[in-house]
Amino acid sequence: MASRVDAVASRVQTAVTTKKVTSSMAGVVKSMDAAMKSMNLEKISGLMDKFEKQFEDLDVQASCMEDTMSSTTTVTAPQHEVEGLMQQVADEAGLELNMELPQGVNSTIGQSTAASTEQDELTQRLAKLRQL
Secondary structure, three states, X not given: OHHHHHHHHHHHHHHHHHHHHHHHHHHHHHHHXXXXXXXXXXXXXXXXXXXXXXXXXXXXXXXXXXXXXXXXXXXXXXXXXXXXXXXXXXXXXXXXXXXXXXXXOOOOHHHHHHXXXXXXXXXXXXXXXXXX
């Protein structure tokens, strides 16, 4: 369960990071458009460098997030392995580990009427004792 929460948190973080990079890229594109109109080669070169750097940063962040996601989701172990490990630890500690759900009561309607009859008899006896 914890790995699933970590995976979701990582995905949310990726979305937030992507949104930040997208907004900064929009600003760079606007600046590039203005530089292209003025035809200032130094300004265009500087903006292109900034644009490439932001793409490199985005690639690094995306790669890091993908690595984190793959390591987070691959950490989950099959349930039978977890139960086996829990049983091994319990055996080493000398504990009895009950991994099954307790069995429900198998009663029939006849048994519940018998209990109800017994309850009624007890109630009547108590009422008689109070009258004394």
